[in-house]
Amino acid sequence: MSAPHATTTPGAPGSADPERGHGGVELTAVTKRFGETTAVDNLTLTVESGEFFSMLGPSGSGKTTVLRLIAGFEEVTSGTIAIAGADVTGAAPFDRTVNTVFQDYALFPHMSIAENVAYGLRVRKVAKAEQRERVATALEQVRLSHVADRLPHQLSGGQRQRIALARALILQPRVLLLDEPLGALDKQLREQMQIELKQIQREVGITFIFVTHDQEEALTLSDRIAVFNNGKVEQVGTPREVYEYPQTAFVASFLGLSNLIDAAHAERLTGVATAISVRPERVRLMDARTEPAAHETCVDGTIVETVYTGPTTRYIVDTVDGLRVVAERHNDHAPSDTAPYHRGDAVRAVWVTEHAAIVP
């Protein structure tokens, strides 16, 4: 039964709750097939209680399927899922202590905002007075008390998003699942909502599992990130770990820009025959005659393109032995100055050898 998490004492979510902090999710050897295609391939993953956990990957990588398996909208083909220590593998969505914020919010179009937020309490037959009180608190939390009587279509995208959040959080779930909740918002609103999400997560202190294909969003929000590719997790780690120490070429290229250098080229440059990845911001350009330091690696080439992005300028360098290296430089010179290097310049691209990540 899902009753316990719904009928705990009302009040601001995040208030003293003896069960708080027991919201881990464990997936063990989970496989999900749709006919011939394997969407999730023998996945084992542990989400710690109370963390902001992102599942990042391109579309079709299986991240949304994993979310739907945790929510109970899909059944696993094999493997087990445990939420807060209890096996829920065969349980229906309404028997799981998780709630979901859907990609396009899935607000009920025929119900007012207050009715939408109250829905979970209503189907659990919570007393009317308590419903009203908790809806008021939930709307206050997302600062939308004034739209209680409107219909979903009368709200902006950002407002709908917050209502979807309030509707899920009012049930005080152990785990909140968010399926690309910011995908439909424009950039500025998205950044504002990211901060808001992070604050709400800290306030309520429950586990957030966040699906996104936006690497920047994942880096900004998460305590840990799982990078998905082809139904498998390529790497799990803190934002810094997955960004600075990608373990596979896919992770290196999916998170931010990366200079991937194959084993053959790497051997010529460093003497070690393993593929490496170097972030553009770790690559410096210097005059072709300057000697690099002993702990540095360098390649010579010609700038074929410069890209001005505002805060930085990217230089695309084609090297003599057929590599393409991108160097990114902060525009910390005087605003009136033009970039120090130009298209056609012969340059030497240099990086600290150990700043390159090995991507076998």
Place this chain on the structure above:
Amino acid sequence: MTTTTTTARTSKPLSTLLYRHRWMRLVGLLSLPLTWLIGLYIVSLALLLVTAFWYIDAFTSKVIPGFTLDNFVLVFSEPAYITTSLRTLGVALAVTLLSAVFAVPLGIFMAKLASPWLRAVLAVAITLPLWAGYLVKILAMRITFTEEGFFNWLMAPFGITGPGFSIVTVVLTLTYLWFPYMALPVYTAIRQIPVNLFDASSDLGAHGFTTIRTVVLPLLWPALIAGSVFTFSLSLGDYIVARFVGGANAQMIGSIIASNINLNPPVAAAFSVIPIAFVVIYLLVTRRTGALERM
């Protein structure tokens, strides 16, 4: 040598004329449908209403233009006519209700659960009867429910006897006839409900039946009303079904109109006002629910 690629502009006087004069475009668009609507539709209905106030010469049986309320007095005082009106209303409501009760689960199954192949088969199965003639279908039902018919033969081992030719068979037959008009809008409406509303409802703790009651039915309301306008008004006006599968005690308003249409046209006309009144009342009631605005 150079070739010119400019297309020559041919002059199109008619298009230019229509472009310049808005009223001409409107006339062009509306003349045919308006002639139809006013000339045939409205005028014939008005004539019918006028006839209801005429009377019949007792000796010659000729219709005499004039003004009398006798026809209406007869319609509203004759007990047999009143029972028939109420019976017809009951049949129409029963057919509507039955169609809705069948259409909703079928629509949910087709739109949300069936494989594309099965969905196509079911869609054909629903619409196929529309291709068969109206009388053919009535006769099919007659054969099914007749004394030595299929139904009795099938149920005989269980000691069950069918409804025979009765009001029940009339309701079943009318439901059979008009079901597609309910099933199609309901199915279309269910298809338009986003799948994730079902997920969201379940996620928030609602079981299947709760979801149907709180999410599906409210969203289906306009489609149910649209379908019911057909099932209700078509049933209200039908009399052939009553005649062929209704037996002795299943007369409908239509049966009485039909039997008077030659004998006493003014009475038939007066009686025709009753189903019209029922439909108008029905539309007013549904309008109050707000469903018509969303259609």
